[in-house]
Amino acid sequence: MKAGIVSYGAYIPRYRIAPKTIGAVWGNDGEAMGRNLNIRAKSVPGPDEDVITISVEAARACMAKVSIEPTDIGAIYVGSESHPYAVKPTATIVAEAIGATPVLTAADFEFACKAGTAAIQTTMGLTISKMMKYGMAVGADTSQGAPGDALEYSASAGGAALLVGTDHVAAEINHTVSYTTDTPDFWRREGQRYPSHGGRFTGEPAYFKHVVSCAQLLFKRAGSQPQDYDYAVFHQPNGKFPVRAAKQLGFKDAQVDTGLCVRDIGNTYSGAIMVGLSAILDEAEPGDRIFAVGYGSGAGSDGFDITVTDAISKLRRDATPTVKRMIETHEFIDYATYAKFRGKILLREA
Amino acid sequence: MTQAIPRFWREIQSRYNLVGSKCGSCGKVDFPPRAVCPDCGRKSIGKMQSFKLCGKGTVVTYTTIYDAPSQFDMQKPYVMAIVEMDEGVRLTTQLINVKPEDVKIGMKVQATFRKLGQDGEAGVIHYGYKFRPAGS
């Protein structure tokens, strides 16, 4: 028996800031920075948005596409590195807000940018083993780069939720493999506001080694080649890394284009590959095959070989805005507004 | 501030999911939920059901807040509106994703999930509904 994606939903905040606007504040050529990262804009959460509200919006968009009782969901796992509480789960609030409580299990996951894909694998196991009918895996983040740091040009906000199960499967997960090592390329210590990273160390020994190794394992497991897929999507910390990894693996630009949302919204961390996958599912047709490899610093990659089924045409894909529509619905803000929204301005205690 | 926790906790169903009440005797919908129907009184006792609003409504009237409590400094100026839900019941809510000058009476709006406030940096965070223009 195979598990798969029963439904999906994404959410992207409407505010945007351009690399040029960020660069102007720090005396850098932001436009060149944006070109170099292949990022035109990044999403910014409103002052009343956080990982909990983004997860709820994504989970509701996911449930709006199907006529499944929320109480049939046996597990909700939310992957993020920016949970609003250090102690108190995001997942319980999501469960309550979609009406899935009280008979379910819930937890928050953390594995840098791949906590959401780890949640997909967990819910696959729980549903294949018949412990429950459906599980929900959410990946969402509102990550911040330290002001002036290179990460500030890419760290953005967004998320997606996948309903996973073995019935009414709209996209079957044929294979999943992971590749994990202890690699300190990016981290944030408890109590620290902004993350730290290993600079150039984040590229070859971290992102590329894990993504490419995991992808090659997945080809081997599935007995497939790049040309067997209609779409390919990778973790996208910027618009450059996934394009280079795809090329190295033998994929063509046309296969990567649909899921490469980072160019317009920046790096949504745990949300990134799941938002990209949602953009693909928004337009995929029965029989389409998708190759997906995520990445989380620390470090590891989860890979998925997916085939879209006839059931995708039964999903109410127009019930909520598509990823493309959410990318188009935006409002650009200046750096001062961005600093205010992101709590970068010190205030008198309320 | 912590004495507010039980009250917020009791109101989670109405704040998160717009759950009101419906009178089993006359069919009147109330939000927030009531234990007794204001029209039927004693006749409604034991007949009140919980009832989830669909989340869609129309702006009846609104006002722009320029002088906000310090918790809402980040959002001002912002719009507070009275919205008539499709089920007929009215509620007061913040309107988001729209500039004050673009708000119109009669505008179609829909519920969304947002952070409402928090009990300081170390306290509980409160979540619930706000409204945005329909289709935005």
Ligand SMILES: [Zn+2]
């Ligand atoms: Zn009544």
